[in-house]
Amino acid sequence: MSTYVLVHGAWHTGKELEPVAKSIEAAGHKPLTPTVKGNRPQDPRNVGLAEAIQSIVDYLVLNDLMDIILVGHSYGGMIITGVADRVPDRIRRLVYWNAFVPNDGESLNDMLPSQYVELFEAIAIERGDDSVVLPFAIWREAFINDADLDTAERAFGVLNPHPIKTLRDKISLKANPAEMAVAKSYVNCTEDISLPHHYPWHPRLSQKLGLFRLIQIPGSHELCFSNPTRLARAIMDAGRD
Amino acid sequence: MSTYVLVHGAWHTGKELEPVAKSIEAAGHKPLTPTVKGNRPQDPRNVGLAEAIQSIVDYLVLNDLMDIILVGHSYGGMIITGVADRVPDRIRRLVYWNAFVPNDGESLNDMLPSQYVELFEAIAIERGDDSVVLPFAIWREAFINDADLDTAERAFGVLNPHPIKTLRDKISLKANPAEMAVAKSYVNCTEDISLPHHYPWHPRLSQKLGLFRLIQIPGSHELCFSNPTRLARAIMDAGRD
Amino acid sequence: MSTYVLVHGAWHTGKELEPVAKSIEAAGHKPLTPTVKGNRPQDPRNVGLAEAIQSIVDYLVLNDLMDIILVGHSYGGMIITGVADRVPDRIRRLVYWNAFVPNDGESLNDMLPSQYVELFEAIAIERGDDSVVLPFAIWREAFINDADLDTAERAFGVLNPHPIKTLRDKISLKANPAEMAVAKSYVNCTEDISLPHHYPWHPRLSQKLGLFRLIQIPGSHELCFSNPTRLARAIMDAGRD
Numbered sequence: 001m002s003t004y005v006l007v008h009g010a011w012h013t014g015k016e017l018e019p020v021a022k023s024i025e026a027a028g029h030k031p032l033t034p035t036v037k038g039n040r041p042q043d044p045r046n047v048g049l050a051e052a053i054q055s056i057v058d059y060l061v062l063n064d065l066m067d068i069i070l071v072g073h074s075y076g077g078m079i080i081t082g083v084a085d086r087v088p089d090r091i092r093r094l095v096y097w098n099a100f101v102p103n104d105g106e107s108l109n110d111m112l113p114s115q116y117v118e119l120f121e122a123i124a125i126e127r128g129d130d131s132v133v134l135p136f137a138i139w140r141e142a143f144i145n146d147a148d149l150d151t152a153e154r155a156f157g158v159l160n161p162h163p164i165k166t167l168r169d170k171i172s173l174k175a176n177p178a179e180m181a182v183a184k185s186y187v188n189c190t191e192d193i194s195l196p197h198h199y200p201w202h203p204r205l206s207q208k209l210g211l212f213r214l215i216q217i218p219g220s221h222e223l224c225f226s227n228p229t230r231l232a233r234a235i236m237d238a239g240r241d
Numbered sequence: 242m243s244t245y246v247l248v249h250g251a252w253h254t255g256k257e258l259e260p261v262a263k264s265i266e267a268a269g270h271k272p273l274t275p276t277v278k279g280n281r282p283q284d285p286r287n288v289g290l291a292e293a294i295q296s297i298v299d300y301l302v303l304n305d306l307m308d309i310i311l312v313g314h315s316y317g318g319m320i321i322t323g324v325a326d327r328v329p330d331r332i333r334r335l336v337y338w339n340a341f342v343p344n345d346g347e348s349l350n351d352m353l354p355s356q357y358v359e360l361f362e363a364i365a366i367e368r369g370d371d372s373v374v375l376p377f378a379i380w381r382e383a384f385i386n387d388a389d390l391d392t393a394e395r396a397f398g399v400l401n402p403h404p405i406k407t408l409r410d411k412i413s414l415k416a417n418p419a420e421m422a423v424a425k426s427y428v429n430c431t432e433d434i435s436l437p438h439h440y441p442w443h444p445r446l447s448q449k450l451g452l453f454r455l456i457q458i459p460g461s462h463e464l465c466f467s468n469p470t471r472l473a474r475a476i477m478d479a480g481r482d
Numbered sequence: 483m484s485t486y487v488l489v490h491g492a493w494h495t496g497k498e499l500e501p502v503a504k505s506i507e508a509a510g511h512k513p514l515t516p517t518v519k520g521n522r523p524q525d526p527r528n529v530g531l532a533e534a535i536q537s538i539v540d541y542l543v544l545n546d547l548m549d550i551i552l553v554g555h556s557y558g559g560m561i562i563t564g565v566a567d568r569v570p571d572r573i574r575r576l577v578y579w580n581a582f583v584p585n586d587g588e589s590l591n592d593m594l595p596s597q598y599v600e601l602f603e604a605i606a607i608e609r610g611d612d613s614v615v616l617p618f619a620i621w622r623e624a625f626i627n628d629a630d631l632d633t634a635e636r637a638f639g640v641l642n643p644h645p646i647k648t649l650r651d652k653i654s655l656k657a658n659p660a661e662m663a664v665a666k667s668y669v670n671c672t673e674d675i676s677l678p679h680h681y682p683w684h685p686r687l688s689q690k691l692g693l694f695r696l697i698q699i700p701g702s703h704e705l706c707f708s709n710p711t712r713l714a715r716a717i718m719d720a721g722r723d
Contacts, residue, residue: 137452138452140454141424141426141452141453141454142452142454145454145455145456146456146478148481149481149482183623185623190457191455191456191457193455196444196448197443197444197447197448198444198448202679203678203679203680206679207678207679207680211619211620211623211624212623213622213623213624213627214627214673214675215627215628215673216672216673216700218457237628240630240631241631378693379693381695382665382667382693382694382695383693383695386695386696386697387697387719389722390722390723431698432696432697432698434696437685437689438684438685438688438689439685439689459698
């Protein structure tokens with residue numbers, strides 16, 4: 001029996017990972033799905049990256065969670081890397097699922113192609129509320145390409161505006177992920193085209209982990225909606241000893 | 242219920258796509274499998290690319306087809322790109338299946354490795370009838386690597402000599418595919434080694450589409466023979482809204 | 483009915499391929515699993531590459547094996563390439579399974595990233611017995627990433643110290659693999675990360691075969707332990723005419 005803490009990506013909350021958690025629980029483990037500060041309904045959107053990371057550190061401390069498998073999706077990779085830096089003794093293994101892997105001093109934007117950075121900044125300026133949303137056409141074709149239109153629309157409907165400062169802020173780490181002593185895995189969905197093909201998740205970002213375990217499965221960036229059971233299986237293959 | 246128009250590749254006719262069409266029909270859609278001018282038994286082989294494209298434009302107009310999902314395989318990517326340029330209002334979505342994606346002024350040969358261009362020209366010169374055929378060893382190992390020998394031989398037996406002018410002719414487009422307003426998908430068979438590995442279908446050619454939906458499935462360049470049902474499923478996942 | 487001769491990789495013996503052989507036999511073929519000189523319990527560990535190759539040549543001659551499908555895993559790619567050079571008339575097809583493909587004058591080390599070469603040399607110096615072993619952490623995460631911990635530990639327990647001279651020795655060939663007349667296939671396990679991602683098995687090594695048939699399946703470098711039945715199926719798809 002292992003404790004899995006699942007950290008969602010940008011525009012999501014922990015609630016969207018509940019179907020995945022249900023499958024992990026059915027296999028005999030204890031899954032938890034906190035929402036990062038800045039993505040909860042009541043949160044102001046001017047939250048920065050350090051605050052967002054701290055909210056998950058606080059969650060682990062408050063609930064006295066030890067020996068956990070800490071899973072991060074997409075933007076959640078920034079969060080779990082920061083948490084591993086702050087409270088390494090609480091973590092048994094890090095699992096990145098199509099997630100950003102930052103070195104010390106890098107922001108999420110530093111790992112994005114410039115056209116996305118420019119698009120997100122333009123959207124944030126137009127909104128004027130410190131947050132960014134995703135255009136539906138990009139969501140449909142490049143984020144959730146493996147789902148039918150109903151699933152794509154339903155999932156789009158539950159997304160929340162994401163605090164843009166968390167994408168701009170550079171992370172502060174005592175050591176880069178490759179030097180962290182904790183065990184690491186990378187789950188790569190092979191049809192994830194949310195990043196362009198010449199600028200992929202794996203191996204461009206995964207290899208920043210140093211020695212790590214690779215698990216690959218068919219699916220898009222949003223497999224939590226299109227096939228949560230298969231995703232849960234992959235996370236458990238990545239998370240076991 | 243959608244109308245799927247399936248455009249075959251070089252050396253093929255629409256008849257070879259009938260098993261795929263049958264699966265699409267069984268799912269409640271209307272599939273059509275015209276043969277491009279130059280590949281029909283009665284056609285002269287000195288047909289060029291513009292004539293080949295026009296034959297499918299004529300087919301759409303003659304049958305008054307609107308709101309179609311236009312699918313192209315391999316060389317068929319040249320055809321559907323040209324058709325989308327001529328009659329964009331008839332097309333709901335373009336689906337490229339391991340297909341060439343030309344920009345304005347490019348020929349199919351411009352996207353081939355030089356050793357294939359040289360081989361095809363040498364074969365055409367030897368034949369002296371404006372057409373090219375494929376050597377069986379290349380067909381067996383690099384085109385239909387996922388089938389047994391019986392299937393490979395049976396499929397080879399139905400291929401027709403392909404008009405070589407259609408490979409040489411440069412396409413004329415008002416806009417490149419990335420700028421076309423129509424929705425686009427790319428189906429990539431992950432064991433397709435008909436193009437060399439450092440010169441692949443995806444992402445080398447797919448990324449010329451701009452924003453597009455990626456669908457990947459196991460299989461060779463000739464999945465229409467080795468597993469038409471799985472191919473049909475992928476085409477429908479690519480073709481739906 | 484075909485004869486399959488399965489040549490194991492470094493640290494293995496033929497015994498570890500018996501579950502694969504059993505599946506090949508169940509499909510009506512005749513599988514054989516010799517152990518290369520240098521990896522048998524009684525062998526001295528100062529064996530070099532030429533001697534190792536010769537031991538499989540001798541095995542084919544002694545058993546009068548003709549028209550065989552000769553399969554090599556990893557280091558076994560060095561062996562089968564050398565055997566094909568010495569006794570081409572006995573071989574119907576070469577099948578490389580995530581295996582090294584040497585040109586004349588190349589050693590296995592020449593195809594390894596420098597960090598592995600340095601690690602293996604350091605281990606061999608420390609052992610002082612002409613052999614190298616693999617650290618468990620690397621085995622677990624990068625070689626057998628698709629298995630559970632029990633399987634990973636059990637498999638690690640049967641590995642034998644590998645003669646390091648066979649990794650250093652340069653192979654002598656009359657012709658490079660691309661020029662060999664024999665048919666060739668490459669089986670690539672898509673989650674094999676035993677070589678780093680920017681330095682992969684396929685297509686970096688496979689394309690040295692010239693025209694070859696690609697078969698891909700999900701799995702790690704050690705699919706013989708994690709899913710021998712699926713591996714056997716892939717080897718037979720690669721080995722058939």
